[in-house]
Amino acid sequence: MPSPLPFKVTLGVTGGIAAYKAAELVRALQQHSLDVHVVMTRAAEEFVRPLTFASLTGHKVITSIWETDAYDDAGIEHISEAQSTNLLLVAPATAHTLAKFACGLADDFLSTLYLATTAPVMVAPAMNVNMWNHAATQANLVTLRQRGVEIIEPDSGYLACGMTGSGRLAEIDAIVPAVLARIQRLDENSPRDLAGETVLITAGGTREPIDPVRFIGNRSSGRMGYALAEAAVSRGAKVILISAPTALAAPAGCERIDVTTGSQMYAAVLARLPQATIVIKAAAVSDFRPAAVAPQKLKRTGPLTLLLEPTEDIAQSVAAHRNPGTLLIAFAAETPIDAQDLIRNAREKLKRKGADAIVANDVSQPALGFDSKSNAATFITATHETAFPAQSKSSLAQRILDEVAQLRTGTVLRRL
Numbered sequence: 001m002p003s004p005l006p007f008k009v010t011l012g013v014t015g016g017i018a019a020y021k022a023a024e025l026v027r028a029l030q031q032h033s034l035d036v037h038v039v040m041t042r043a044a045e046e047f048v049r050p051l052t053f054a055s056l057t058g059h060k061v062i063t064s065i066w067e068t069d070a071y072d073d074a075g076i077e078h079i080s081e082a083q084s085t086n087l088l089l090v091a092p093a094t095a096h097t098l099a100k101f102a103c104g105l106a107d108d109f110l111s112t113l114y115l116a117t118t119a120p121v122m123v124a125p126a127m128n129v130n131m132w133n134h135a136a137t138q139a140n141l142v143t144l145r146q147r148g149v150e151i152i153e154p155d156s157g158y159l160a161c162g163m164t165g166s167g168r169l170a171e172i173d174a175i176v177p178a179v180l181a182r183i184q185r186l187d188e189n190s191p192r193d194l195a196g197e198t199v200l201i202t203a204g205g206t207r208e209p210i211d212p213v214r215f216i217g218n219r220s221s222g223r224m225g226y227a228l229a230e231a232a233v234s235r236g237a238k239v240i241l242i243s244a245p246t247a248l249a250a251p252a253g254c255e256r257i258d259v260t261t262g263s264q265m266y267a268a269v270l271a272r273l274p275q276a277t278i279v280i281k282a283a284a285v286s287d288f289r290p291a292a293v294a295p296q297k298l299k300r301t302g303p304l305t306l307l308l309e310p311t312e313d314i315a316q317s318v319a320a321h322r323n324p325g326t327l328l329i330a331f332a333a334e335t336p337i338d339a340q341d342l343i344r345n346a347r348e349k350l351k352r353k354g355a356d357a358i359v360a361n362d363v364s365q366p367a368l369g370f371d372s373k374s375n376a377a378t379f380i381t382a383t384h385e386t387a388f389p390a391q392s393k394s395s396l397a398q399r400i401l402d403e404v405a406q407l408r409t410g411t412v413l414r415r416l
Helices: 017-030 050-057 077-084 095-103 109-116 129-133 135-146 172-189 223-234 262-275 314-321 339-353 393-409
Strands: 007-013 034-040 087-093 121-125 155-158 164-168 198-203 238-243 254-258 278-281 288-290 308-310 327-334 357-362 374-380 385-392
Touching: 007 017, 007 109, 017 034, 017 050, 017 087, 017 172, 034 050, 034 109, 077 109, 077 385, 077 393, 087 095, 087 109, 087 172, 095 109, 095 121, 095 135, 121 172, 129 135, 129 164, 198 223, 198 262, 223 238, 223 254, 223 393, 238 262, 262 314, 278 314, 278 393, 314 327, 314 339, 327 339, 327 393, 339 357, 339 374, 357 393, 374 393, 385 393
Parallel strands: 007 034, 007 087, 087 121, 198 238, 198 278, 238 254, 278 327, 327 357
Antiparallel strands: 155 164, 288 308, 357 374, 374 385
């Protein structure tokens, strides 16, 4: 049965004749609902073109650490890939690649990714029989095993070089079960501390219409809310995601409700609130909307004055109407003067909203917060503060849910 949450596997393809089998491996992994991303070495491109893997996976194939777009708003790409992947699988893995891994060399994207990731690593070697049996290769394999790398042993048989012996890439029907078994072990060790909870999460930036064409909005991408939804599903929760417009795909395993305006989000939240045991208000809801919406597109005839009225305060309404025991986690996107101002503003909002905790983040910081893949925040309750440094939103989502789970079980200690 497919996993309810897409599990990201980064497949490293290195330069051996067995590289052509990696395309079949991608398909086999996808049949088990795994989200496969491909990284190729320069030598691998001599055997298979990146377009093959891009067409199969639907994702960009990374071939060089020096690509012009290797630096995005999340930082350096190999760090972003290292943080987001759940498992690194290298197949085929050449003797050269194994040696670089064992020695800690990092002169291309794949070797740098290997050093940067904390995800499990699996390698499926493929090479000439003499290269496989060489003392240097065998010593490198011992080193890698000691560091926790899982080796999928090569098969014996007729090799592309014309020789017979060990070194042939393991069959696809041997590699895939090994990967699935590793994932199963990870699932058994992953936190399921939100099992039995129903988590209602809001995400994205609402749009308040001015006329049929224009609207008042903000720069929220929805990434933080979606990352929280994905993380909550992975921890066993039933997730209801109420989303303002965004280009993101809903995480598998959650129920998504699409809305546009603050009023629509308000109605959707209150309608599903009786089912929720935890509410996380990560959406950037507009504080104001036009008091009247023009029925036709407004013409540019000169200065225009808009009369704005406040939108519904969703967090306050949740606090007033929630069931006993339902946790409310609010968000505070601030542009503070300094760090003390951020905490002061967030604590005032925490009290005003009636929330159990608030996640405060400084959206004036470059490459953090709105419309970014990274964020930094402080998790604040009435009795403690936990600061999270800049990191991917997927990573931050897990850290936030760590705090929420502790809050649920009442184990948070005063840390002021």
